[in-house]
Amino acid sequence: MMNPAETGIDPAAEPSGPGCVECLEGDGPGWWMHLRRCAQCGHIGCCDSSPSQHGTQHAQASGHPVITSYEPGEDWFWNAQTQQFYDGPELAAPQSHPASQPAPGPQGRVPTDWKQHLHR
Numbered sequence: 001m002m003n004p005a006e007t008g009i010d011p012a013a014e015p016s017g018p019g020c021v022e023c024l025e026g027d028g029p030g031w032w033m034h035l036r037r038c039a040q041c042g043h044i045g046c047c048d049s050s051p052s053q054h055g056t057q058h059a060q061a062s063g064h065p066v067i068t069s070y071e072p073g074e075d076w077f078w079n080a081q082t083q084q085f086y087d088g089p090e091l092a093a094p095q096s097h098p099a100s101q102p103a104p105g106p107q108g109r110v111p112t113d114w115k116q117h118l119h120r
Helices: 054-062
Strands: 035-038 044-046 066-069 077-079 084-086
Touching: 035 054, 044 054, 054 066
Parallel strands: none
Antiparallel strands: 035 044, 035 066, 066 077, 077 084
């Protein structure tokens, strides 16, 4: 397990919302494959498979290298600087986006040909 004080993880930081902040604000196509949470400030961004890759963009711009999944049932941490997975502390609730929200999401904004727009 990583030491939160050494990594910049803030277990008390609450998620910024139920979906990717930038996608919901209209930056890019406005939909995501999966969601990622900044372990330091709680920013919710879309994963690297998503068209806009806002989670990684946030990590690079903010200097907050550790992200975690914001998907139901996933509890891994990833350090973008070291390119390694880690175990980490439990973060402030909620641990994932609402179960009613589909992946890809958000509902009603995902194109029918979404698989053709994913980064691999």
